[in-house]
Amino acid sequence: MLQGKVLIAQGGGPTAVINQSLVGAVLEARRMGAEGVLGAMLGVSGIINEDFVDLAQETDAHLELVANTPCSALGSTRDKPDLAYCQEIFKVLQAHGIGTFFYIGGNDSSDTLRILSEEAVKVNYALRCVHIPKTIDNDLMVNDHTPGFPSAAKFVASSFAGVNLDNRALPGVYVGVVMGRHAGFLTAAGALARHYPDDGPHLIYLPERSFDMDAFTNDVKAVHDKYGRCVIAVSEGIHDADGTPILTKLAADVEKDAHGNVQLSGTGALADLLTNAIKQNTDIKRVRGDTFGYLQRSFLGCVSEVDQREAREVGNRAVQFAATRARNGTVTINRVGDYAVEYRLNDLTDVAAKTKVMDDALIAASGTDVTPAFLDYARPLVGPMPEAHRLRAPSIPKVLGR
């Protein structure tokens, strides 16, 4: 049985399937006859402001339409509650009789929930807290993967499959910058774009390895010498041997969020820095760079079916766990077959404020590619993609010998 009224909020960056989790939790809570099902607008900031909506007043049909719409329908926040913030939250939760709180988010959001649940214990407020995972970064501990990642990976793979063809038609160097601060999973997903042996991305730069500009331009030159072209996938989080992000090396004033993180997205500066370095240090003429930006997490119409289904299920399971287990926790996705998963309730501290990065076994010895193990890992998550085919027509003998 669900304790008190149920409250649901969404935190951190949106994903293509975060509303599947919302709707999965809402429908399950309603089915269980919850005393009330409330939604907090704009994440925890909406709790502080008592900005609640009555999710019992939504039709099933309309909830399904919302579930299929990308990006947090309740709105989100980057706020990171401290003690004072949490005390304000309690006042509001108590006033509204809320006894069960589901927060859909990444490692920052799960840490918010950990602080909140610890504060609840201190002040002896009966609150059941269950974290529902989501993040395109795929960087939550314990989890095999996280909802939102497979759809973003499909977008990134579809992007690189396209620009590889574009680069083959008009040869040169192409740099594509992908989201991911500390974990390179999403950048690595670019490797799923390859169909033929000489397809790009030919080089993949991950935040799990140190980035050196000289090595980079040498790598690019070597690939260009071999294929007459070069497609490169770069994580926005690449950093030097000291851990300093490459992006901050050129930015005079760097924007930071409430969590102290340097703002990496929303600017094309890193791609421009890298393309300029190639132009200056090689004699390659056509060098282009794109930053895939917010499209990676929000593009309308690029969703992995596995992702859609699992995002719905973690919402369902969170409510089932809250009703049947007498403890707080985070729902985790665990791979138990090829391909099959099961969902478990782990401790919040297992994932809160921690970051999973790519295992060495997933990164090639060169440091600029993934291993077949990564492809085996990622393919069932992304699912089938359109295929890119080439002409096979044989050459016609030259008459003029040109």
Next chain:
Amino acid sequence: MLQGKVLIAQGGGPTAVINQSLVGAVLEARRMGAEGVLGAMLGVSGIINEDFVDLAQETDAHLELVANTPCSALGSTRDKPDLAYCQEIFKVLQAHGIGTFFYIGGNDSSDTLRILSEEAVKVNYALRCVHIPKTIDNDLMVNDHTPGFPSAAKFVASSFAGVNLDNRALPGVYVGVVMGRHAGFLTAAGALARHYPDDGPHLIYLPERSFDMDAFTNDVKAVHDKYGRCVIAVSEGIHDADGTPILTKLAADVEKDAHGNVQLSGTGALADLLTNAIKQNTDIKRVRGDTFGYLQRSFLGCVSEVDQREAREVGNRAVQFAATRARNGTVTINRVGDYAVEYRLNDLTDVAAKTKVMDDALIAASGTDVTPAFLDYARPLVGPMPEAHRLRAPSIPKVLGR
């Protein structure tokens, strides 16, 4: 009957459906029993180099796979042939017995064909030249629209639909920069993203109107004051009242192509320039910018069905025109119903090196939006898109009065 061997080439920037036109022409030429069906690799530069493939040696099944793959399968070029270049082309065409030449491309490519056909007349070489239209810029004269535009428009609309939701979840200002040097059609397609009256893009800046930075920041501030957020679609080709591209105002060294055009794509500089202007001239904190870049024309898996069909048809019709009309020309798409088109053979000079821009009737009086007439024009081309739905749940009364 087709004159001599048939040669097909692809020029300019790739599109999502340019291979439909290639395959449409190849299959039709084969069906007519052409003496030979050759493909030139890398556009006209492949003719100079005698770099031909034998398109008679392709299976129908494989051609269909290629047709469904984005980006010029034969490769492309930005070369603009002059007289000497054309004389070299003739030598090669003569040596290979080529009597019919189809060039798939935009206004630059059709101008190449015009020069080539005029040179052919001068040297008394029997050559039938037919231009097959394609360009995501949608800027060919006479044509209602051009193959490649509807799919790129679908990508841009899907992008803005997504970032509008993202911006609603985490409010602030978002700038999306869209391809298009002189014509704003593709940027305008962002308007198809709107579903609710307050959806973005809230402001649309087209190269058909002069851009003023002060007016821009005032517009953004006004929208942000009204909605608490603002999504902006900007053409990469925006320019000041003197016609100077805004991008060149900050770039120290500007890259130019063989046609003398300033390189606008492949850099995030314009988006960064605009977001910095907003940060400096308003007190809005969260300002993000993306440049949609090459994904607009190459992304694997975002194709308009109408576009796919018509791109195939212009390839078919080009061959039919070459076989039945004793003249050179360009295939044009003409809208004759709502929605229905027919294809005509126009003179090469009708479209060569000319640029169609958006008619005043398609641009709102404000200069920062499109009219309903534009939406009526573009909707049947893009076709159905996924729908973006919002929660309708009513607010819950405040208990603490916050």
